[in-house]
Amino acid sequence: MSTLVTDQKTEATRWTGKNVPRKEDERLVKGQGRFADDIRRHNEAHVYLLRSPYGHARIRSIDVTAANNSPGVICTLTGEEVAVLQKPFMEIAPPPGGLMEDYCLAVGKVHFMGEPVVAILAETEELARDAADLVDIEYDPLPAVVDGEAALQSDAPLVHEEAGTNVVWHGVYDWGDIQGAVSRADKVVKIDRLHFHRFTSTPIECNAAVVEYYPGSGEYTFWCNNTMPQFAAMFMGPALGIPTDRLHFVTQDIGGSFGNKITTYVYLTICAILAKKSGRPVKWTEYRTDHILGGSHGNERTFRNIVVPVMADGTILGISATAIDDAGAFPRYEPLGSVIWSQVVPNVYRFRDVKIDFTQVVTNKCPVGPNRGYSRLQHMWMVERIVDIVAHELHLDPIEVRKKNYIQPEQMPYETPNGCVYDSGDYPRCLDLALELIDYPKWRERQIMALGSGKIIGIGIGSTLDSGTNNFGQARIINPQLPFSGNGEVSNVKLDLYGEVVVTIGTTPQGQGHETTAAQVVSDILGIDPDHVRVLIGHDNARNVYTGFSGTYASQFAVTGLGAVQGAAEKLRREIVQLAAGVLQADESEIELRDGSAFVRGQEQRTIPFIGLANIVFANNATMPAGLDVSLNCTYTYRPPFSVPDVERKFGNLTLTYATQIHACVLEVDAQTGHTTILDYAAVDDSGRLIHPQIVEGQVHGAAGLGIGGALYEALEYDEEGQLLTSNFYSYKAVTAVDVPMMKTAAIESPSPFSPNGAKGMGEGGGAPLHAICSALQDVMRQTSGAIITDSFNPSERVYWLMQDTTKGREGVSVEERA
Amino acid sequence: MSNIPSQKRSISVTVNGTTYYRDVAARTLLVHFLRENLNLTGTHFGCDTGHCGSCTVIANGKLIKSCMMLAIQADGFTIETVEGLANPDGSLSPIQQAFSDNHALQCGFCTPGIMLASKYLLQHNPQPTEEEIRRGIKGNLCRCTGYVNIVRAIQGLAAETVQKGDLVK
Numbered sequence: 001m002s003t004l005v006t007d008q009k010t011e012a013t014r015w016t017g018k019n020v021p022r023k024e025d026e027r028l029v030k031g032q033g034r035f036a037d038d039i040r041r042h043n044e045a046h047v048y049l050l051r052s053p054y055g056h057a058r059i060r061s062i063d064v065t066a067a068n069n070s071p072g073v074i075c076t077l078t079g080e081e082v083a084v085l086q087k088p089f090m091e092i093a094p095p096p097g098g099l100m101e102d103y104c105l106a107v108g109k110v111h112f113m114g115e116p117v118v119a120i121l122a123e124t125e126e127l128a129r130d131a132a133d134l135v136d137i138e139y140d141p142l143p144a145v146v147d148g149e150a151a152l153q154s155d156a157p158l159v160h161e162e163a164g165t166n167v168v169w170h171g172v173y174d175w176g177d178i179q180g181a182v183s184r185a186d187k188v189v190k191i192d193r194l195h196f197h198r199f200t201s202t203p204i205e206c207n208a209a210v211v212e213y214y215p216g217s218g219e220y221t222f223w224c225n226n227t228m229p230q231f232a233a234m235f236m237g238p239a240l241g242i243p244t245d246r247l248h249f250v251t252q253d254i255g256g257s258f259g260n261k262i263t264t265y266v267y268l269t270i271c272a273i274l275a276k277k278s279g280r281p282v283k284w285t286e287y288r289t290d291h292i293l294g295g296s297h298g299n300e301r302t303f304r305n306i307v308v309p310v311m312a313d314g315t316i317l318g319i320s321a322t323a324i325d326d327a328g329a330f331p332r333y334e335p336l337g338s339v340i341w342s343q344v345v346p347n348v349y350r351f352r353d354v355k356i357d358f359t360q361v362v363t364n365k366c367p368v369g370p371n372r373g374y375s376r377l378q379h380m381w382m383v384e385r386i387v388d389i390v391a392h393e394l395h396l397d398p399i400e401v402r403k404k405n406y407i408q409p410e411q412m413p414y415e416t417p418n419g420c421v422y423d424s425g426d427y428p429r430c431l432d433l434a435l436e437l438i439d440y441p442k443w444r445e446r447q448i449m450a451l452g453s454g455k456i457i458g459i460g461i462g463s464t465l466d467s468g469t470n471n472f473g474q475a476r477i478i479n480p481q482l483p484f485s486g487n488g489e490v491s492n493v494k495l496d497l498y499g500e501v502v503v504t505i506g507t508t509p510q511g512q513g514h515e516t517t518a519a520q521v522v523s524d525i526l527g528i529d530p531d532h533v534r535v536l537i538g539h540d541n542a543r544n545v546y547t548g549f550s551g552t553y554a555s556q557f558a559v560t561g562l563g564a565v566q567g568a569a570e571k572l573r574r575e576i577v578q579l580a581a582g583v584l585q586a587d588e589s590e591i592e593l594r595d596g597s598a599f600v601r602g603q604e605q606r607t608i609p610f611i612g613l614a615n616i617v618f619a620n621n622a623t624m625p626a627g628l629d630v631s632l633n634c635t636y637t638y639r640p641p642f643s644v645p646d647v648e649r650k651f652g653n654l655t656l657t658y659a660t661q662i663h664a665c666v667l668e669v670d671a672q673t674g675h676t677t678i679l680d681y682a683a684v685d686d687s688g689r690l691i692h693p694q695i696v697e698g699q700v701h702g703a704a705g706l707g708i709g710g711a712l713y714e715a716l717e718y719d720e721e722g723q724l725l726t727s728n729f730y731s732y733k734a735v736t737a738v739d740v741p742m743m744k745t746a747a748i749e750s751p752s753p754f755s756p757n758g759a760k761g762m763g764e765g766g767g768a769p770l771h772a773i774c775s776a777l778q779d780v781m782r783q784t785s786g787a788i789i790t791d792s793f794n795p796s797e798r799v800y801w802l803m804q805d806t807t808k809g810r811e812g813v814s815v816e817e818r819a
Numbered sequence: 820m821s822n823i824p825s826q827k828r829s830i831s832v833t834v835n836g837t838t839y840y841r842d843v844a845a846r847t848l849l850v851h852f853l854r855e856n857l858n859l860t861g862t863h864f865g866c867d868t869g870h871c872g873s874c875t876v877i878a879n880g881k882l883i884k885s886c887m888m889l890a891i892q893a894d895g896f897t898i899e900t901v902e903g904l905a906n907p908d909g910s911l912s913p914i915q916q917a918f919s920d921n922h923a924l925q926c927g928f929c930t931p932g933i934m935l936a937s938k939y940l941l942q943h944n945p946q947p948t949e950e951e952i953r954r955g956i957k958g959n960l961c962r963c964t965g966y967v968n969i970v971r972a973i974q975g976l977a978a979e980t981v982q983k984g985d986l987v988k
């Protein structure tokens with residue numbers, strides 16, 4: 001099925017599948033990494049962004065005279081100038097979302113607290129900041145809309161008057177026959193409202209860039225930490241009115257992204273305009289507060305009118321619901337989230353009848369962007385809540401209900417109601433392993449023993465998929481005009497002048513160890529130690545190969561990136577073998593590669609090292625064996641086997657691989673305070689064939705850590721005027737070492753039949769901790785008030801309140817018995 | 820003494836064994852002094868409230884967040900940064916090796932600060948319990964690792980300290 005032809009199986013892999021030392025580590029533990037803020041250019045100037053203190057306000061006037069005269073100031077930039085120098089950024093949505101105008105600085109009004117309003121460029125960052133104090137801006141505050149449902153009211157303030165509505169996108173997804181399922185059901189469980197809250201993975205390295213403009217070529221260079229540069233270029237080229245090939249992106253070490261650094265093109269555009277205007281290299285490093293105020297947040301989603309037809313034994317037949325997704329003030333990467341959730345419509349379950357009425361709206365809050373588990377975790381959280389609530393309402397064991405409804409391993413590959421093909425997996429086994437890791441029977445006993453002690457123990461499960469390698473054709477379900485489909489990554493593997501093996505890829509790793517895993521793959525194919533494979537760091541569209549999909553996002557490197565590396569290394573191997581056979585006067589089938597040399601099998605003295613082969617091609621080519629045409633410089637583009645989805649039916653395979661993550665959580669709630677402590681935690685994952693088990697486990701830990709943070713500590717909360725109340729690490733309680741347990745992990749390997757190496761993309765996780773913690777809290781409520789966990793964020797106050805309230809906590813949930 | 824924040828003052832600071840004499844604006848934070856003036860960019864800057872710990876260094880034997888201190892306050896100080904961790908021959912010190920062996924770093928942005936916090940912890944408590952380790956690095960945020968392998972690396976170092984004597988001097 002794959003377009004990759006694996007013609008040459010090297011002897012059983014020596015490097016792939018092993019925990020080889022990470023190539024990245026040495027420089028990073030020595031403090032020698034090169035992060036965006038570490039880049040310096042001669043004569044650089046510094047940007048400070050003055051941001052909106054209001055959630056929604058008209059800008060009456062801006063006076064930058066005093067700022068311009070302030071010591072060290074080179075120039076300033078306001079929305080008025082930007083409206084002339086920049087065309088509004090392209091929108092992915094058709095109208096009405098497509099009508100929303102987005103500029104790099106606020107034009108006419110501010111749409112969210114933290115929106116940049118004036119940029120100041122000065123000799124130092126401090127002087128720029130000093131000058132910002134002298135900018136005089138008059139605002140007329142406007143009523144703000146800060147809730148997705150409120151944004152749909154007919155009298156709601158409009159975030160974008162030009163669109164005439166707060167709706168970015170609306171569509172109805174309808175697969176199977178939900179009405180039929182309701183009539184077939186023994187019971188119908190109804191849930192009025194579930195709410196998935198807004199939080200962010202906020203990487204420890206904020207956004208940063210140094211931007212230089214070369215008038216001679218019209219080219220801009222961005223030394224930056226954007227993680228999807230060609231996506232940025234697609235927005236920036238037209239906005240700046242220049243060909244996108246004049247935008248040269250360079251990324252090196254990146255201090256985490258989790259998707260949050262995809263939409264930084266807005267800030268890069270400010271820097272580009274300033275670089276051209278000033279003729280100086282422009283350096284911008286974001287403050288944490290600015291990052292949380294104006295970076296990118298995770299999507300908040302409210303589910304209403306959830307109807308779940310079920311059989312008396314807990315078999316779930318389907319789901320219908322209305323989803324309202326709050327995108328914040330500008331769509332940017334959106335409305336892609338309005339379709340991306342449908343990669344995992346039934347999550348890990350067998351139900352076939354689904355109807356989701358999906359609306360995405362804008363509000364006066366920070367724009368959202370991809371955030372670890374992007375758009376799928378909200379949906380899978382709803383499904384997991386439904387499973388627990390069904391179990392709770394029908395007095396069934398939630399673990400049994402899960403097992404009863406899981407897609408079974410013998411059903412793989414499994415086509416979901418909307419045409420996605422789950423490639424492989426064994427969910428019941430993953431669940432059993434997770435239960436084993438926590439010693440489930442022991443905790444059930446302890447739970448009973450704890451009754452009346454003031455501590456209530458809850459046990460919960462989160463079952464999720466980490467869908468990886470997008471079919472970008474799904475964007476057409478949002479907007480049929482978009483010229484996107486498929487996916488792919490490209491790699492170049494070559495012998496350099498002195499026989500060095502050098503690899504480039506279009507990706508932008510942020511801790512996932514691409515240099516290491518790429519080297520492992522190349523090492524096995526070329527018979528060379530990974531220490532002798534040089535993988536150039538990061539994306540550089542002037543130096544390295546890339547595709548429009550290049551970047552690091554959406555759990556795909558193990559498939560697309562390594563698929564490309566494998567293809568390129570195999571091409572190079574063929575060339576090396578041809579050349580060596582010619583030089584050593586042997587048959588190609590007799591050549592083997594070992595330790596950086598080619599040998600004639602069984603004849604150790606008939607050999608030539610890579611440096612000798614490189615010499616022939618690059619510096620001594622009159623000695624090239626006759627009739628050979630080799631470059632030792634091989635590029636391969638991996639293209640996953642996708643077709644364009646059926647836009648009308650919203651049907652098709654939307655991702656190539658579906659890794660599994662099943663988590664089990666044991667927690668204890670203090671009855672007096674509602675304080676939650678995690679007592680035991682297990683994460684079982686199935687990411688197909690593992691290239692580097694330790695790196696995969698590290699990703700599992702990381703996703704779990706952020707998920708635990710999201711479930712218990714981290715929330716981006718706005719007041720009704722659109723003031724963000726949690727805009728820095730004082731108030732946004734990022735999870736610390738004392739908040740997460742020593743989690744237990746296990747992995748099984750169900751190789752993907754569709755990927756070139758059996759691996760599945762992974763790393764995002766499916767938000768399993770949010771599901772598992774809510775599930776465990778539901779188990780706590782079962783023993784106390786019977787309240788229903790309807791929110792993804794459960795700090796102590798909420799848990800406490802829910803334990804007290806035996807009536808209100810159950811509001812909105814009902815079971816209808818059918819005849 | 821001048822009160823003008825942009826006015827320069829002369830200071831001397833010893834960092835990783837080298838003494839630097841510099842004129843620095845009174846308001847310059849130590850983290851920026853290290854990064855910009857001394858080009859020691861291994862010390863990172865990750866927040867504006869003193870919470871993330873990516874700027875952590877050891878100053879006069881104390882674990883500090885270098886964003887919470889002015890460079891001029893460090894006049895006469897002896898400071899250790901991540902660049903001073905490796906052995907004199909450039910090979911990795913036990914702490915660096917333990918972080919790498921245990922995959923206690925992913926993006927590596929928090930790592931310099933967390934290694935210094937770990938070193939300080941082990942210097943003062945060579946046999947910490949898991950809880951003491953977690954409390955010891957509580958001032959350092961890591962968004963990549965869920966802290967699991969960081970705790971493991973420190974536990975491994977503590978165990979090795981028993982066998983091999985003082986590993987974190």
Ligand code: FES
Pocket residue numbers: 863864865866867868869870871872873874875884885886887
């Ligand atoms: S930069 Fe010093 S604590 Fe964050």
Ligand code: FES
Pocket residue numbers: 204255256511923924925926927928929930960961962963964
């Ligand atoms: S390794 Fe990335 S923040 Fe810690």
